[in-house]
Amino acid sequence: MPYIINVNRLKNRLQNRQGNTVIIDVRFDLSDPDAGRKMYLQNHLPGAVYLDLEKDLSSRPEKHGGKHPLPDLELFAAKIGNIGIGHETTVIIYDQENDMFAARLWWLLHILGHERTYVLEGGYNKWVEEGNAVTKSLPVLAAKEFRPHLKENQTVDIEEVKEKLENEAAVLIDSRSKERYLGKEEPLYKKAGHIPGAKNYFWKDIYKKDGTWKSKGDLQQHFSSLPKDKDIIVSCGSGISACPNILALKMAGFSKVKLYPGSFSDWISYEDNKIETKEE
Structure with missing residues (x-):
């Protein structure tokens, strides 16, 4: 893959x-x-x-x-x-x-x-x-010139999330566990629940039962209810567990995938933002 x-x-x-x-x-x-x-x-x-x-x-x-x-x-x-x-x-x-x-x-x-x-x-x-060697030795690094070619439109901020959800121009994914998505538990933040309108796709569901990556076909089936003609905005708690979902969406053939880096931790930093605890 x-x-x-x-x-x-x-x-x-x-x-x-x-x-x-x-x-x-x-x-x-x-x-x-x-x-x-x-x-x-x-x-x-x-x-x-x-x-x-x-x-x-x-x-x-x-x-x-x-x-x-x-x-x-x-x-x-x-x-x-x-x-x-x-x-x-x-x-x-x-x-x-x-x-x-x-x-x-x-x-x-x-x-x-x-x-x-x-x-x-x-x-x-x-x-x-699989029996391969590990080491404590630290590598000797030789610097190289890294010239980035930044891809545009890969992230969204909170205002774009609100605008696209209001206009139904995007689908918002919450990558956290079902329990955190529904607000039944929250080990990291002062508020529990999810951004209104977000759909739950737990990031660990991109793996098979043995913990290995699902095949391209299985990932396509996993994300089959998502549209390919709209932006897919991927969020989580703080923009970390969203990334495995982004990788999986790319492997499944989705191209309009964006990260909301601040995710739920950014959303709840604004006191007026509402929080949902029901399945959506």
């Missing part, structure tokens, strides 16, 4: 010394922001460099904009070049397993126009389960 690479392909690439490959570890724990970096320092795939969700893949939160605002893309592009990624570099991203953080980095590179970007199927756990 496009955008996904399995362990065997990555292993063969490394064994055959196919050059110009950068592997990025993005393991993270929302409840323990230091956990991912600690795991990386303990063990990681050979040659992998670590990028942190909150220090590298997001900017500092402010009053509005959500819990994980997008990083400054110019600074982010410079950082990508500094870790050895150029126009011809193949980038392979892994999480602990098939998690949300690898998709966040995939999406950032995607909107910067870097097409040779793949998520490792099964992540770190799958690599280890």
Whole structure:
């Protein structure tokens, strides 16, 4: 499948010394922001460099904009070049397993126009389960020039969300669990429920029961009730778990897919915004 690479392909690439490959570890724990970096320092795939969700893949939160605002893309592009990624570099991203953080980095590179970007199927756990080596050694990085080719119209802000929902010009997806969508539980924010009009597509439903990615045909079936002639705005809590859904929608053939980076955490930062707790 496009955008996904399995362990065997990555292993063969490394064994055959196919050059110009950068592997990025993005393991993270929302409840323990230091956990991912600690795991990386303990063990990681050979040659992998670590990028942190909150220090590298997001900017500092402010009053509005959500819990994980997008990083400054110019600074982010410079950082990508500094870790050895150029126009011809193949980038392979892994999480602990098939998690949300690898998709966040995939999406950032995607909107910067870097097409040779793949998520490792099964992540770190799958690599280890198949008997492959890990290391504590830190890679020696050689900076390259990374010239972004920014794709336009890939995100929406809160005003565009409101306008397009009012005009029925878009469909809004909430990627969080059903329980959080319905306001039955909310572990992260002071308010519970969802943005009025949002439809629930839990991000983990893009995987099969064994945790692996669904096929293109299964993803097309999963999203079959969504229109292809309207914008699909994808949200979640703070623009992270929306990204696996965006990747899956792209694999299913949807082209008019946009991220609402602030998502629910941005929406509730405005006191007057209403919240819904019923299925839509």
